[in-house]
Amino acid sequence: MPKQVDHDERRRHIAEAVLRLASPEGLDRARLRDVAAEAGISLGSVQHYFRSKDEMVLYVVRHLGKRVTERILSGMCEAPGTSRVRSILMSMATEMLPLDDQRRAERRASRALTARAIDAPELIEELRQGDRWLHERVMELIEQGRRDGELRPELDPALEAVALLAMIDGLGGDLLLGVRDPGETLAAIRYHLDRLGPP
Amino acid sequence: MPKQVDHDERRRHIAEAVLRLASPEGLDRARLRDVAAEAGISLGSVQHYFRSKDEMVLYVVRHLGKRVTERILSGMCEAPGTSRVRSILMSMATEMLPLDDQRRAERRASRALTARAIDAPELIEELRQGDRWLHERVMELIEQGRRDGELRPELDPALEAVALLAMIDGLGGDLLLGVRDPGETLAAIRYHLDRLGPP
Numbered sequence: 202m203p204k205q206v207d208h209d210e211r212r213r214h215i216a217e218a219v220l221r222l223a224s225p226e227g228l229d230r231a232r233l234r235d236v237a238a239e240a241g242i243s244l245g246s247v248q249h250y251f252r253s254k255d256e257m258v259l260y261v262v263r264h265l266g267k268r269v270t271e272r273i274l275s276g277m278c279e280a281p282g283t284s285r286v287r288s289i290l291m292s293m294a295t296e297m298l299p300l301d302d303q304r305r306a307e308r309r310a311s312r313a314l315t316a317r318a319i320d321a322p323e324l325i326e327e328l329r330q331g332d333r334w335l336h337e338r339v340m341e342l343i344e345q346g347r348r349d350g351e352l353r354p355e356l357d358p359a360l361e362a363v364a365l366l367a368m369i370d371g372l373g374g375d376l377l378l379g380v381r382d383p384g385e386t387l388a389a390i391r392y393h394l395d396r397l398g399p400p
Numbered sequence: 401m402p403k404q405v406d407h408d409e410r411r412r413h414i415a416e417a418v419l420r421l422a423s424p425e426g427l428d429r430a431r432l433r434d435v436a437a438e439a440g441i442s443l444g445s446v447q448h449y450f451r452s453k454d455e456m457v458l459y460v461v462r463h464l465g466k467r468v469t470e471r472i473l474s475g476m477c478e479a480p481g482t483s484r485v486r487s488i489l490m491s492m493a494t495e496m497l498p499l500d501d502q503r504r505a506e507r508r509a510s511r512a513l514t515a516r517a518i519d520a521p522e523l524i525e526e527l528r529q530g531d532r533w534l535h536e537r538v539m540e541l542i543e544q545g546r547r548d549g550e551l552r553p554e555l556d557p558a559l560e561a562v563a564l565l566a567m568i569d570g571l572g573g574d575l576l577l578g579v580r581d582p583g584e585t586l587a588a589i590r591y592h593l594d595r596l597g598p599p
Contacts, residue, residue: 363588367570389562
C-alpha cells in the first residue's frame with residue numbers, strides 16, 4: 202500500500218517555504234527550485250502540487266489570508282472588557298500589525314504578494330474577497346456597537362470600516378519601514394477607536 | 401570650451417528613467433545599463449552621475465519626494481472654501497492618492513522604493529525625514545483649524561496627523577490594487593475630515 206500523504210498538509214508546507222523566501226521586494230527571485238530547496242523536497246514534488254508559479258502564489262495568498270483571519274477571529278472571541286466592540290477592534294488591529302517577528306514576516310510576505318497582484322487579475326480577486334470579508338466583519342461590529350450604545354449613533358458603519366482598515370494598513374506599512382514605532386502606532390489606533398464612542 | 405551640462409538636470413533626467421522602469425515588485429530588474437538605455441544615454445554617463453545603484457536610488461527617492469511635496473504645497477495654497485483647513489487636507493489627500501496615470505505611476509515607483517528601503521537604513525532615514533515633514537505640516541494645519549474654530553477643540557493634532565496620513569496611505573494601496581474604487585476612497589476621506597469639525 203502506498204504511503205498516505207496528506208496533500209493539503211504538503212501544500213501548506215510548501216506555502217510556508219514560499220513565505221520564508223518572499224522578500225519585501227517581491228517573489229521574483231523565488232523560483233520553483235528555490236522553493237523546493239527551502240521546503241526540503243524535490244522540484245518534481247513541488248511541481249506535483251503546483252503546476253505553475255502563479256498557481257503556487259495564489260495558494261500562498263489564500264494560506265496567509267486564512268492564517269491571519271483565524272487569528273483575528275480568535276482575537277474577536279477572546280477580547281474582554283466593558284467596551285466590547287472597541288476591544289475587539291483593537292485586538293483585530295493588533296493581530297494585523299507587524300508587532301512581532303511572525304507578524305513582521307507575514308507583512309513582508311504580504312507586501313511581496315500584493316506587489317505581484319498589481320498586474321495579476323486572479324490574485325486581485327483573491328485579495329478583494331479577503332478585504333470584503335474583513336470589511337463586513339468590521340461593519341457588523343460597528344453596527345452592533347451602535348445598537349448597544351457603545352458607539353456614537355451617527356457613525357456610518359461602511360465608511361468607518363473603510364477608514365479603520367485603511368488606517369491599520371497604512372500604520373502597518375510605517376511600522377515595517379520603521380517610520381513609526383509600536384507605541385505611536387497603537388496610541389493612534391486607540392485614540393481613533395475612543396472617538397467612535399459617545400462623548 | 402567644453403559644453404556646459406546642467407548636472408542636476410541630467411540627474412533628474414536619469415531619475416525619471418528609473419521611475420519609468422520601477423515595477424511594483426521592485427527595482428531589482430532595473431540595472432544601471434537598463435537605466436542608461438531608458439534615459440537614452442551611455443552607461444558611462446549614468447556612472448558619471450551615480451557611483452552605485454544605491455546612490456541612484458537614494459536620489460530617486462529624494463526626487464520623487466520633492467515632486468509630490470511641491471504638488472501638496474501648491475494644493476495647500478490654492479484650496480478655496482469656507483472650511484479652509486479641511487479643504488487643504490482634502491486637496492493634500494487627493495494629491496497623494498493614485499487617482500490618475502501620473503500619480504499611479506508615482507505610487508508604483510514609491511512602492512518599489514519603499515520595498516528596497518525595508519533593509520536599507522539610509523533610505524529609511526530619507527523616508528523618515530519626508531514623513532516627519534508631512535506629519536508636521538498636517539499637525540500645524542490641525543492646530544490652526546482648532547484655533548480658528550473650524551475643527552473640534554478636543555482633537556490631538558499629533559495623533560490626528562498620524563491617523564490621517566496612515567488612512568491616506570492605506571487607501572492609496574487599496575486603490576492601486578483595485579480593491580477599492582476612487583469614489584469610495586474619496587468618500588471615506590471626506591467622511592473622516594467632516595467628523596473633525598464641530599458638531
